[in-house]
Amino acid sequence: MLYLLSIVIFLLHLSGSAFAQADYRNLDPGRPMVIEDAQPIEFRAFEFQLGLPRYTRRDGGADALSFEPGLTWGFARDGQVGIEGENVTRRDGEAKNSFGDTQIHLLYNLNQESEALPAIALRPEFSLPTGAFGGDHFHAGLKGIASKTFGMNRLHLNGSYTAGPTEAPGRGGDRVSRSLYGIAYERTFPIVFAVVLVDLYAVRPIDGRRAEVISDLGGRVQLTPTWVVDAGLFRALRSEGETRYGFTLGVTTVFSFRRLFPTGEVGGGEE
Secondary structure, X not given: OHXXXXXHHHHXXXXXXXXXXXXXXXXXXXXXXXXXXOOOOOOOOEEEEEEEEEEEEEOOOOEEEEEEEEEEEEEEOOEEEEEEOOEEEEEOOOEEEEEOOEEEEEEEEEEOXXXXXXXXXXXXXXXXXXXXXXXXXXXXXXXXXXXXXXXXXXXXXXXXXXXXXXXXXXXXXXXXXXXXXXXXXXXXXXXXXXXXXXXXXXXXXXXXXXXXXXXEEEEEEEEEOXXXXXXXXXXXXXXXXXXXXXXXXXXXXXXXXXXXXXXXOOOOOOO
């Protein structure tokens, strides 16, 4: 259902005028790194994301290729709601294709960044079992996010915990974790509308395995006022009995519709 909805809204976007603008500094999970920032997308805007693709390789030659669409709506000046899915092809002797979990999230920014205080946001997340490569149970989680700017640099802190049953070994995928905490550094290059990103985080899988330590390196570039492309590499620095590494490549487009704006208002609200 998510995939059909994403395609329909995306086609509506292509057939109409854009009334919103993308922000290459707006960091969403997986685009291209796990750690995110505390700012929601533009008020009244829609954001369509597509991972093209996310590739993961493990010791022994097993690999996975996943396509990850997502759709987010800025329902308030300080809030957004979104839905993300995943289609996975795994190859370990033979190729298998199925869906992972579907995740619904709400992000609300509690305060704007000031000279003394970082921007702080809360992100409730709900994961639904919708495929063979996801979990077998419903899970609900809460993430805390803090972002602070220092000139052309930004630091982001994330911490989350997920409630719900422990999955069977190998179940649950990468979208759901029991706990996660990490830090990210971002360097902005405003002249070329780009950022370079690096993060480091520890994650405890939902299937009860010991915590992994993973690092991402990537960047985001704004191609047009409404299109952003991202790319990244990741590697598990500590994992249970195996080495994991891979890359991701994705695109993000932001759009809205004229009828969402009051008469006489040119664009959406500020973040």
